Amino acid sequence: MEMSTFNIPVASYLAGAHSNPMLRISAFLPGVLFVLVALLLPAVPSWAQLGYHFGRNKIQYEDFEWQVMKTEHFEIYYYPEMQELAEHGAFFAEEAYRDLEHKFNFSLNRRVPLIFYSSNLHFKQTNVTPGFIPDGVGGFYEWLKGRVVIPANGNLHRFRRVVRHEMVHVFTFNKVIRVMRDHRRTTERFLPLWLTEGLAEYWSGPPDHQHEMIMRDALFTNYLVPLESMYRINGSFIMYKQGEALCRFFAEEYGEEKLLDLLEGAWKDRDFRIVIATTFQEEFSVISQKFQDWLKEQYYPELSDVELPSIIAGGLSTEGFSAKPNFYRFNSGERRVYFVGNLNGLSNVYSLPVDQNYSPLGEPEILIKGERNDEFESFHLFESRISVSGSGSLAFVTKSGGQDVIHVYDLEADKLTETHRFKDLVAVYSPSWNPDGSRVVFTAITQSGFSDLYVFDVESKELQQLTADTYDDRDPAWSPDGTHIAFSSDRTALGQKGAYNLFTYGLNDGQIRYVTYGDRVDFSPTWSPDGGDLAFVSSVRDDEGRYSAQDIWVADMSADASRGGSLANNDRADSTGAPTWKAMEQLTKLVSAAYDPVWTADNRLIFTSFEGLSFSIRQLDDVPKRLERPKKVQPTDLATVGTSWRYDSIALGEDAETGTYKRKYQLDIAQGSVSQNPVLGTTGGAVMAFSDMLGDDYLYLTILNTGSGTRSFLRDLSFQVARFKLNRRANIGYGAYRYSGRRYDVTDPDAPTEFPLFQETVYGGFGAISYPLSKFARLELTTSLNWTSKDINIRNVERDALLLSNSISLVRDNALYWMNGPIGGWRGSLTAGYTTDVLYANVSYYTVMADIRKYVRITQDITFASWAMARINEGREARLFVLGGSWDLRGFRWFDVRGQKMWFTSHELRFPILKAPSIMFPVLAPFGVASLRGTLFFDAAHAWNTDYYDIRPEIRAGETVGAAGIGFRLNLFGAFVFRYDIGRRYRDGFKEQDKVFRQFFFGWDF
Amino acid sequence: MKNRFLDIICFALLVGSVSSCQTIQFERPNTLAESDWPTDGQKPSRSRYSPSTLALPLEMAWEYSANAGFGPGSPLLFQDRVLIATRQGEVHTIDLKTGNGRGFKRLAEVIEGSPLIADGLMFVPSAWGKDAVTAFDLRIGVKKWRAEGIPIETPIVYWKGLVIGVDVESNVTAFDADTGSHSWSFSLMEKTAVRAAPVLVGDNELFVATVDGDVFLLDLEEQQVVWQQQVGAPVYESPLWSDGALVLSTTRGTVMALDDSSGHVLWQYNSKSAMTRMGAPASDGEAIYVGATDGNIRRLNLRTGSIEWTVQLEDVVTAAPQVVGSHLFIGTLGREFYAFSCISGDVQWQTTLRGRIKSAIAVTDVGVLVLSEPKWVTYFVQEEANQ
Structure with missing residues (x-):
């Protein structure tokens, strides 16, 4: 296929996504640097001939009609369906x-x-960042355009907090940049990540229950990191919480103003320890020790009293990440526990056989494979429970396309029976069956951004909305007698402070009644088999504002004491007049947290425990006996309930202007570059990249010159204009260019083999469409029309042509990435194309390429990777394919093996050598050594032009060549992978040993 | 040979001309005029009051780029030149009439507190590095001495042949102005810093406030503490001394006046929010004017501390205001520069600068000098003066 080298970035840009799960929520830089590098290296031979690349797809499912609201200090981008939420957000901002x-x-x-x-x-779906955004990301600040991107999640209190968190980042960034510039220090020196995130957490509000959970767990299970080693947890969730604790410590010990002093002193030294020491006027080691002492003072007094889940509760699944359990007893008597987990890199629904005591009878087995296909694209691991009906229907939620769906899996028949998609519901969580399995209640968020309870009748397909307000109603649980639905909500007067209490919804009268009340966070209710009790998890805030661990509690739901309880009305306090007291009994006093309890038929509680930074499934036996000796009994005094909260908002038209979003390009990067190439001499150029505010539309202007003198300046001037539009499902790119100059192209069939340097001038344009069929598969169409005039003096070749190239590719990729490259899944592509000279018939060839790579996870850390590839260019002036180098055929130099047709295969056994070197050998940490792995490899290839066996040693065609050996892969800073391979080359179908080689380069595993 | 000699002469002239751009020299540096500003706020009492009568409106006379940002102190004025210290450690001199640069010199690692001019020397405190104070001979344009010590982020004070600095570890140190030798020193408190400008009270006393809210009145003759107080909140901004009262602002929403002889609180003003950082005050002898992070400019009665008027602006006011006759000049972090009526608080003139204004202002007979981000010195003059 004939395409300009300018098209190197096209396909990758249009796919617009990475597979790398290690997304950093930090600055975004557009892919312009790829463009610049590619453009200034005309020696790079047609990667474009490949016409495809891998990666998953970031799909624009929605056609957002963006509006812009201007307040005093903000420009708020929102879409009409969420106007009310945007008005609240404007007020929060x-x-x-x-x-x-x-x-x-x-x-x-x-x-x-x-x-x-x-x-x-x-x-x-946002295009502000090109990568995938995992679950759990609450928002981010992008410094290039100063954009803040925030999702709502049904919880206004949380939304407010995230807005504040991101605004701290905005202020921090602008303040510190100003401080650095005032002092004429370079601005690439910035604050440590733990401080920026810790400060954002600290200044966005008081510590929440998650903060307490993490700090307790870190301290009691001993993974708290001393201040001098905070870099070791860079980017992790613990970093956020420990950073927050550090900021709170600094403020309490040295004064709140000292936090700003830290920022204002950032110019003093590259080593932030010195900034800390000079700001607080103490040795850094003393400060670090004081922090440890401060933590111990806060948490150690509780130590004698607390329980470890691993001690008091039997383990069911204790490896990897396991959460959201449920259970079922089959007609045959077999018992199984089900849960959502990630035990080996991909999330699945697991099934675990257990005996009558709920002790495991084996290892968890995968029931539903997630994250590999479109049907079960992803689970909401932290948010959505699963439910099993009395007849064995397992209901669970996955993302599927642009929205969440509820799947129903018949456990008795062992098959998926239904998938329910709801037109107006975007996100769905925590389905719960009614007793006869005919209806399911769940939480859902619509386009408006508010979460409410819905009931779906699986037979009639009727959907009924139970609540309709701005409160966050979640974790519904249907009572055993079918008359009530218990749920958690922030609709109390304390909800504005982040409190959640439990309520029941009466299906007979449609009334909502209190179950619990207080300054606490009550989640995940589950009914006892007789309906007399309601177990839940709760974290209670004390008078000083600190949250307790998240323990399992039980509320007495028996008789009228609870059922006839106080109504929870939005606008006024208890309407019945008579306060009601309920007993809540604390069953556990854990180190950190329990989640999602499920009450089994034989009075056990299966739950998720958090201990040692790990989520495990455990079970507490004999709950009635434990209720006889609770840790604490606390009545719910409903006499003190107040009116529910309302957050303020900024109304459109009154306090804020509004208008439709108009796309305007803004300069992102303007960069010049000069390169010196031993073959081509000096090349200079510049690139300017523009994009709009939402990241949907990109414009690149590139100019470069490869001329060697004044006279050739205009002759060898090259430029390109390219535009990429990413705001619809199909990503579109197009552009026009002129390339002229000396070109070093090993794929040109007319170019001399040893030194393929020649002069070529190309005028042309390209168009490309990338249409994602799903997250994992896409169709790519490209076309280009090039007028090319080629002059190869040494061969006396002067060739003009008007080349039309068209290609179509089908690409699929569900590979799971880790430190050095893929470790699981597979990826493949099939491409067909045709190139013809429409004017002079000098060129006419078709192209077929197939590439498939499979990764078999043998163990958690060991992968067997296989790659098979075949390429054919057939016809007049068909281009050559190339192989050689560290990235494919090892042991051979770059582009050593060439042919119009070739096949290639490579197999690697990838294994760890040092998994966490910086932790084992802290001296390596400043060098960013993230992992050291090894590989045993075997490569083989055969290239030819017309005759398969026609040997041409100058391009190593006509014979099967290969290599075998051992390699080492060193990951630095999670971003660069250095490769070092040692092996032996083979020729003549592996009959002849060639030399031993050592090859060093960088780059990810295939 | 002759050509070579000429070459050498030309080269020497070239070097000389280049290096003269990079030095600071004055003809009669020992003479201090009434209109000069030898220290931050013109006087070490930091009242920031100038009796000058300026006719509004003003217009921009010139703008000068100093290549780096500025600390909170005002520019200095000396013999028709403006002296600006930057956070890059340079002192620039600018011709007051034309705005042309008249030389600059790097005299410290970083300059946060304003330099001081006295006895023909310029004394420059350094906010980083091993030198605490550098003395520069303004007549011959060379460094006279350098004294090592702990960094000083506040203006230094000249007193009876001594230059006195209060460093970031709250040590008060006196250096001989002529030789730079260490004269005496004592520590106010442990583990606290001083960021607020020291204020000379009367002839022999120095008022110092720390970031932890400890304030001290020091007898410079006896080198001892006359009294000390804990004001209950951090003090970061420059206090002032006016008519027997020491007025200071805190970061927790308060402005208070202390009796200069006893340290007793004469009055205390509390803003609605303890989050409000109050700016440095200015006084015309009757009232106190102060900005704050809530965007309010307040006029308080000097005797009682009661609010006389409040003006709400859109952005944070952190720069010290300057009273010029009956006008109050103040800049905001929203790039706005205002002149208010001292009596009523009405806006009498306003302009927008290129960047945030966070430094104090200097005043001439016909204009005001304003420092703004990222590096600009702007001179505004009465309209008739600019013709």
Whole structure:
């Protein structure tokens, strides 16, 4: 296929996604640097001939009709369906701005762009960042355009907090940049990540129950990192929480103002330890020790009293990540526990056989494979429970396409029976069956961004909305008698402070009644088999504002004491007049947290425990006996309930202007570059990249020159204009270019073999469409029309042609990535193309390429990877394919093996040598040594032109060549992989040994 | 040979001309005029009051780029030149009339507190590095001495042949102005810093406030503490001394006046929010003017501390205000520069600068000098003065 080398970035850009799960929520730089590098290396021979590349797809499912709201300090981008949420968000943003002006002693001089999404599923479609956004990301700040992108998740209190968190980042960034520039220090020196995130957490609100959970667990199970080693947990969730604790410690020990002093002193030294020591006027080691002492003072007094889940509860699944359990007893008497987990890199629904005591009878087996196909694209691991009906229907939620769906799996028949998709519901969580399995209640978020309870009748397909308000109603559980639905909600007067209490929804009268009340976070209710009790998890806030561990509690639901309880009305307090007291009994006093309890028929509680930074499934036996000796009994005093909260908002038209979003290009990068090439001499060029605020539209202008003197300046001037549009499901790119100059192209069939340097001028244009069929598969269409005039003096070749190239590719990729490359799944592509000279008939050839790679996970850390590839260019002036180098045929130099047709295969056994070197040998940490792995490899290839056996040693065609050996892969900073391979080359179909080689380069595993 | 000699002469002239751009020299540096500003706020009492009568409106006379940002102190004025210290450690001199640069010199690692001019020397405190104070001879344009010590982030004070600095570890150190030798030193408190400008009270006393809210009045003759107080909140901004009262602002929403002889609180003003960082105050002898992070400019009665008027602006006010006759000049972090009526608080003139204003202002007979981000010195003058 004939395409300009300019097209190197096209396909990758249009796919717009990475497979690398190690997404950093940090600055985004567009792929312009790829363009620049590619353009300044005309020696790189047609990667474009490949016409495809891998990677998953980031799909624009929604056609958002963006609007822009301008408040005093913000430009808020939202879509009409979520206007009410955007108005709340605008208020939260202005409120945060006013507070942060005091804390930072700073004002921003430009409106901050805030981009809101009404749900996490919409958020994942944003083009502001090119990569995939995993579950659990609450928002991010992108410094290039100063954009803040925030999803809602049905919880206004949480939304408010995330807005504040991101605004701290905005202020921090702008403040520190100003400080650095004032002092004429380079701005690439920035604050440590633990401080920026810790400060954002600390200044976004008081510590929440998750913070307490992590800090307790870290301290009691001994993975707390000392201050001097915070870099070791860079980017992790623990870093956020420990960073928050550090900021709180600094404020309490040295004064709140000292936090700003740290930022204002950032210019003092590259080593931030010195900044800390000079700001607090103490030795760094003393500060670190004081922090440890401060933590111990807060948490150690509780130590004698707390229980480890691993001690008090039997383990069911204790490896990897296991959560959201449920159980079923088959007609045959067999018992199984089901849960959602990630034990080996991909999330699945697991099934675990257990005996009558719920002791495991084997290892968990995968029931539903997730993250490999479109049907079960991803689970909401932290948010969505699963439910099993009395007849063995397992209901669970996955993302499938642009929305969540509820799947029903018949456990008795062992097959998936139904998948329910709801037109107006975007996100769905935690389905719960009614007693006869005919209806299911769940939480859902619509386009508006608010979460409510819905009931779906699986037979009639009727959907009924139970609640309709701005409160976050979640974790519904149907009572055993079918008359009530228990759920958790922030609809109390304390909800504005982040409190969640339990309620029941009466299906007979449609009334909502209190079950619990107080400054606590009550989640995940589960009914006892007789309906007399309701178990749940709760974290209670004390008078000083600190949350307790998240323990299992039980509320007495028996008789009228609970059923006739107080109504929870939005606008007024208890309408019945008479306060009701319920007993809540604390069953556990854990180190950190329990989640999602499920009450079995034989009175056990299966739950998820958090211990040692790990989520495991455990079970507590004999619950009635434990209820006889609870840790604490606490009555719920409903006499103190107040009116429910309402958050303020900024109304459109009154306090804010609004208008439709108009796409405007803004400069992202303008960069020049000069390169010196031993073959081509000096090449100079520049690139300018523009994009719009939402990242949907990119424009690249590139210019470069390979001329060697004044006279050849215009002759060898090259430029390109390219545009990429990513705002629809199909990504589109097009552009025009002129390339002229000396070209070193080993794929040109007319170029001399040893030194393929020649002069060529190309005028042309390209168009490309990438249409994602799903997250894992896509169709790519490319076309180009090039007028080319080629002059190869040494061969006396002067050839003009008007080349039309068209290609179509089908690409599929569900590979799972880790440190050095893929470790599981598979990827493949099939490409067909045709290139013809429409004017002079000098060129006419077709192209077929197939590439398939499979990764078999032998163990958690060992993978067997296989790669098979075949390529054919057949016809007049068909281009050559090339192999050789560290990335494919090892032991051979780059482009050593060439032919119009070739096949290639490679097999590797990848294994770990040092999994976490920086932890084992901390001295390696400053060098960013993230992992050291090894590989045993075997490569083989055969290239030919017309005759398969026609040997041409100058291009190593006509014979099967290969290599075998051992390699080492060193990952630095999680971003670079250095490769070093040692092996032996083979020729003549592996009959002849060639030399031993050592090859060093960089790059990911295939 | 002749050609070579000429070459050498030309080269020497070239070097000389280049290096003269990079030095600072004055003809009669020992003479200090009434209109000069030898220290931050013109006087070490830091009242930031100038009796000058300026006619509004003002217009921009010139703008100068100093290549780096500035600390909170005001520019200095000396013999028709403006002296600006930057956070890059340079001192620039600018011709007051034309705005042309008249030389600059790197005299410290970083300069946060304003330099001081006295006895023909310029004393420059350094906020980083091993030198605490550098003395520069303004007549011959060379460094006279350098004294090692702990960094100083505040303006230094000249007193009876001594230059006195308060460093970031709250040590008060006096250096001989002529030789730079260490004269005396004592520590106010452990593990606390001083970021607020020291204020000279009367002839022999120095008022110092720490970031932990400890304030001290020191007798410079006796080298001892006359009294000390804990004001209950951190002090970061420059206090002032006016008519027997020491007025200071805190980061926790308070402005208070202390009796200069006893340290007793004369009055205390509390803003609605303890989150509000109050800016450095200015006084015309009747009232106190102060900005804050809530964007309010407040006029408080000097005797009672009661609010007389409040003006709400859009952005944080962190720069010290300057009273010029009956006008109050103040800049905001929103790039706005205002002149208010001292009596009523009405806006009388306003302009927008290129960047945030976070430094104090200097005043001439016909204009005001404003420092703004990222590196600009702007001179505004009365309209008739600019013709």
